[in-house]
Amino acid sequence: MATLDKPLPYVGMKPVQVITAIVILIVGYIVAKIVVASFKRGLKKTKLPELVVEFLGRFLSALLYVAVILLAVRALGIAVGSVVLGLSAVIGLILGFGMQDTLTNLAAGVWIAALRxxxxxxxxxxxxxxxxxxxxxxxxxxxxxxxxxxxxxxxxxxxxxxxxxYTRMPIRRVDVDVGVAYGTDLNRAIKIAVELMKNHPKVLDDPEPGVVITALADSSINLQLRAWTKTEDYWAVKGDLTKGIYESYMKEGIEIPFPQMDVHVKEMPQ
Missing domain, CATH: 2.30.30.60 (SH3 type barrels.)
Structure with missing residues (x-):
């Protein structure tokens, strides 16, 4: 026991103080984890969003870790008041060197958690x-x-x-662009596209699907299929309609032109 009370060389601290500080750090870390877990479980029973629960849990965790560190420092025989004062000076120095981003990020995190x-x-x-x-x-x-x-x-x-x-709203509109050749019977092309959308099991009847002419382009008349679906089905419906309109037009003999350019070569007189 006398050995534990004898100050260590160079550091001037007793072994019992160092051991106590280590125990406080280990136990404090475990207790902080348990407290934060219990805190988050309690919040999850309320109507608070998961985002807010997670944010508050992390904030409490940071506060508890700081408290554990201060207790460990106190066990080493160092005045906590001087440590806090030193930390304040360091924080002030950091802010003075343009590190205000830390507080800005913290404030922004609070607003994100609150307004979601x-x-x-x-x-x-x-x-x-x-x-x-x-x-x-x-x-x-x-x-x-x-x-x-x-x-x-x-x-x-x-x-x-x-x-x-992209996923906050329960339904989304799927837009699929396709071009048809000039001279195409547009009424027939639009009818085929509408039937394709109405026959798809994941396309909603309300709002009703539709087709609009978006442009008279250089090589094609551009159409856009507009179908509404549940947000979770968005990409599946978009892929199905893109593949489906191509196959339907090919089957019905409706040409989908590719961009082309006519080049005229004019011979210079000799």
């Missing part, structure tokens, strides 16, 4: 990046792309940019 322009599991486009929302932390937002690439976007960029949410 995006939510976990939704497919969105923010700051020029598109993907499924994987998580929203106190500092950044994670997006998972369709090819399984994880993108981390600072919250200030999420909150400060235009947000396009």
């Amino acid at each position: 322009p995006i939510d976990i599991g939704e497919v969105v486009e923010v700051a020029g990046k598109t993907g499924k929302v994987n998580s929203v932390g106190i500092m950044s937002t994670e997006l998972l792309t369709p090819d399984n690439v994880l993108i981390t976007v600072p919250n200030k960029l999420v909150w400060g940019s235009v947000i396009t949410n």
Whole structure:
């Protein structure tokens, strides 16, 4: 016991203090995990969105870890007040060197969690990046792309940019563009396209599907098939209609022209 009370060389701390600090860190980490897990379970029983629950859980976790570290420092015999004062000075120095982005990201994270322009599991486009929302932390937002690439976007960029949410609404309109040759019976071409959409099991009857003429282009008359479907069926319907309109027009003898250019060569007189 006398050995534990003898200060260690160079550091001036007793072994018992170091052991106590290590125990506090380990136990504190475990207790913090348990408290945060219980806190999140309790919030999930309420009507709070998952995004808000996750954000509050991370915020509480950060506070508990700071408290555990301060307790460990106190066990080492260091005045906590001086540590807090030192941390405040460091934070002030960081802010003085232009690191205000940390607080900006934190504030943006609070607004995102409160107003929920995006939510976990939704497919969105923010700051020029598109993907499924994987998580929203106190500092950044994670997006998972369709090819399984994880993108981390600072919250200030999420909150400060235009947000396009592709899956928030329950239904979406599927647009499929197709061109037909000049001289085509447009009424017949439109009728075939409408029948194709109405016969698709995942195309909704209300709103009713339709076809519009979008342009008289250089090589074709451009049509656009417009069909409404449930958001989760969007890509399946788009693929089916794109394939289906091509096969239907080929079967009915309606030409889908490809871009072409006529080149006239004029001979110069000798």
